[in-house]
Amino acid sequence: MPARGGVQVTPDSVLAGNHKNEKQHRREICTVGRWMYQREYIVACEGNVSVRLSDGRILTTPTCMNKGTLEPDDLVVVDLDGRHLEGTRRMSSEVLMHLLFYRLRPDVSAVCHAHPSTATGFAVAGRALDQALLPEVVIGLGKIPLVRYATPGTPELSQALEPYVENYDALLLANHGAVTCGPDLLTAFYRMETIEHTAKITLAAENAGSPKLFSSREVAKLMAARVRYGVVAPPGNGAELPVTSDGDENVTDEITLRRAELDALIEDAVRKDRARR
Numbered sequence: 001m002p003a004r005g006g007v008q009v010t011p012d013s014v015l016a017g018n019h020k021n022e023k024q025h026r027r028e029i030c031t032v033g034r035w036m037y038q039r040e041y042i043v044a045c046e047g048n049v050s051v052r053l054s055d056g057r058i059l060t061t062p063t064c065m066n067k068g069t070l071e072p073d074d075l076v077v078v079d080l081d082g083r084h085l086e087g088t089r090r091m092s093s094e095v096l097m098h099l100l101f102y103r104l105r106p107d108v109s110a111v112c113h114a115h116p117s118t119a120t121g122f123a124v125a126g127r128a129l130d131q132a133l134l135p136e137v138v139i140g141l142g143k144i145p146l147v148r149y150a151t152p153g154t155p156e157l158s159q160a161l162e163p164y165v166e167n168y169d170a171l172l173l174a175n176h177g178a179v180t181c182g183p184d185l186l187t188a189f190y191r192m193e194t195i196e197h198t199a200k201i202t203l204a205a206e207n208a209g210s211p212k213l214f215s216s217r218e219v220a221k222l223m224a225a226r227v228r229y230g231v232v233a234p235p236g237n238g239a240e241l242p243v244t245s246d247g248d249e250n251v252t253d254e255i256t257l258r259r260a261e262l263d264a265l266i267e268d269a270v271r272k273d274r275a276r277r
C-alpha cells in the first residue's frame with residue numbers, strides 16, 4: 001500500500017484534512033458511504049455525503065443509489081447554486097441542505113446526512129440530544145439540537161435549518177434523521193458517529209435509571225477545555241449550552257481558567273467579532 005505522510009493508505013482510508021485531489025475525494029466519499037451503510041446509518045438509497053473541492057465546486061453522492069456500493073464515477077459535481085456540472089448520475093434534492101452549509105460556513109468542507117436508527121428515533125420522538133451527559137460530546141459539539149420538521153429536499157427544510165447552521169456542527173432533523181458538517185470529511189463522519197453513539201448511551205442510561213446531568217459549573221469547565229483539545233467552535237454566537245442539572249443557576253459562579261485557555265477564549269471572541277463585520 002502507498003504511504004502518505006507516514007500513514008498507510010488502504011482502499012478503506014479517509015485521511016484527515018481537505019487538501020486532496022478530486023480523485024482522492026471521490027474515493028473517500030465512496031468509503032464514507034460504505035461506512036455509513038455498514039454501520040446501518042442508512043439503508044437502501046438513503047443518505048448523502050459531499051465535500052467542497054479546492055475550486056469551490058461541490059462533489060456529492062447521486063440520488064437513487066445505495067451509498068454503500070458507490071464507485072468514484074457515480075459521484076456528481078454541482079455548483080453552490082445547485083446546478084449540475086458533471087457526472088452522468090442525477091444529484092439528490094437533499095443536496096440543497098449541504099449547499100446551505102457551504103454557503104453559510106466558509107470553514108465547512110464536508111457534510112454528511114444519514115438516518116442512524118437510534119438518533120433518528122429521538123428525532124421522531126421530538127427530542128433533541130441536548131442534555132449535558134458526556135464530556136467528549138459537550139467539548140466537541142456542545143449540544144445537538146432538533147430542527148423542526150420540513151419536507152426533505154425542499155427550500156422549507158433549508159429555512160428551518162438556517163438559524164442552526166452557523167452555531168452547531170451536528171443537528172437532528174425532526175421525523176427525518178441527522179446532518180453533520182466539518183472542516184473535512186473524516187470530521188463530518190466522526191460527528192455522525194458521535195450523534196448515534198450519544199443517542200444509544202442516552203437511551204441506555206434512561207433504561208438503566210435516571211441519567212445524571214452535569215452541573216452548569218462542570219459544563220463551563222468542559223467548554224473552557226475546548227482550547228486544550230484544539231476544538232474550533234462554529235463561527236456563530238448563538239449556540240446554546242446543553243441542559244444541566246441546575247438549569248444554569250450557578251452560571252455566575254467563579255471558574256478557574258489557565259492563561260492559555262483565557263487567551264484562546266479572547267482570541268476566539270475577537271475572531272468572531274471580525275467575521276461579523
Ligand SMILES: [Zn+2]
Pocket residue numbers: 047094113114115152176177
Ligand atoms: Zn434524508
